[in-house]
Amino acid sequence: MNNCLRRLPTKAVLAASLAFAASGAFAQTATEAELARRLDALAAELANVKAQLAQMQQKQSQAPAPVAPIAAAPAPASVEAAAPATTVEAAAASASTPGYSGSLFGPGTVLTSYGELNYNRPTRQNQNATADMRRFVLGYQHRFDERTKVVTELEVEHGVASASDPGEVEVEQAYIERQVTPVWAVRGGLFLMPVGLLNENHEPTAFYGVERNFVETAIIPSTWREGGVQVLGNFDNGLTVQGGITTSFDLNKWDATSTEGKESPLGSIHQELALAKAHDLAGFGAVNWRGIPGLLVGASLFSGEASQAQTVEKARITLWDVHARWTPGHWDFSTLYTRASISNTAAFNAKLVGNPTLIPKTFDGFYVQGAYKLWSHEDYALAPFARWEQFNAAKSYADLGPGLTPAGARAERVVTVGANFQVSQGIVVKADYQRFRENADLNRFDLGLGWSF
């Protein structure tokens, strides 16, 4: 950079001397040939200096400023437009690999966001049509050093959050991650559980359809997060291993008078690290393999006590899933099966008999989905998709004795057909139609607008 600054006056001096040489030459009646030779020599030298100057300027402008208080995530093509480096560290970083065009440091702090605006119009009961600012999320990632960062997301659901409004304000993620070795990293804080395909990749640009699929909403309570410690390993054979200890569910939150537990059993008793009861902890593990390009195969397991020492009875919640995604060429296929169980529900339900929503013993769900990128031009891309889901949030109940044990619910089956239209990388417009086999009153058209950066 200093070298670059030193070159600046050189350029001016050179330009001035060129002009002087030209005018002076005529005054001294030198031959035209001599003049031309001298001019050519000067022009060549000037061109050389210009080239070096341009190179210096490029190197200077390519080093993003680590001291920038907030830098919006730069577009991929605009790395070179980041603010010039102004610190010794940045200069040293860009200098540590000779001829290396970039910096070893990215921006210190990056603002991130995603949002979803959804319109749902039931075809049979269209008086229930809604338009919703479903999610508005602001987050930041701040890098303390090359190995350590904090990642956060703050979410507002349904537009307005107040005592008289339906919205909620939630901290969706807030964790510190430390890269300990090139393979192993440790996370601590409030993080998304590595379960299924959607939970950790839940931005609207990352999934097909206006709404998140039912299996990963009703059975896996996306966006599911817990507080705790997690170890992550990324191996060269394509294996990613995650495991840790976290907070667990609180079964005492079960509201037998509400239907919420029928819609998402675990979603109704999750704690989201909001003064979470933490007598009982949970363990989890996840394995994902991406050793063949375009293929992802994975599984996860979560198990934790959920009575939180509030009752004499103990209950353990266990959830597992297996999933796969395959993206050959323009195709995008995915499938997932998940199953959850709650132990000792008979003891809990015995006190709830007579209420509409007892605690299920098991619940599960399965889906298969196919999408095809039909058309693309520059950043535009149109991808129609179809998804078939089957899920049962109350598959079976523990035996309470004859006449008292509720029958397991019938599995709901939903077919969704629609398309994602990518307007630009990070912006998606979606439309789909959802047909419910059990409860046809829920059949609906959906429209959505989403972004993520």
Next chain:
Amino acid sequence: MRIALAASTIAVAVMPASAFAVDYMSAEQAAKLMFPDADAFDMRSVALDASQLQQLNAQGIHGRSANWPLRVAKKAGATLGYVVTDDVVGKVELISYAVGIALDGSIKQVEILAYRESHGYEIKLPAWRKQFVGKDASSTLRIGEDIANISGATLSCTHVTDGVRRIVAVIALARRGGVLT
């Protein structure tokens, strides 16, 4: 098309590289890995003029920069190929990578030098990077076309692939201009 020796730049730039956990290798190590037979790597800079940048744009490639520093792998004075290092943004963080290009303009190797995102480390997997080997400026070099995506790392895959396509096109332009031989 101009080639300028960047010796003065190198003199300023030389200092010990720090060992960061997310930096898998240095540009020098990548160059040696790609051209193990080379006995020297000359630092050069390819400078594109306005018309060449326009040519890139016509191919749907954002030239991004007029100047492209690169390493020329040499053995006993003969050129073996080129190594270009570059950065792209993954989702929110920079990914540093190097592309080795053989004398015929085809991709010899792609190496990830540093990766900092919380997800998508898998782009450094050999199986993913191998997809680039042998492809050249006439190849599509796009995610979902001739390069398979990695689930959960779509943005990282897309941006590295876009970057490789740009580098291959720049080298092809330089070779057509007769400067890189």
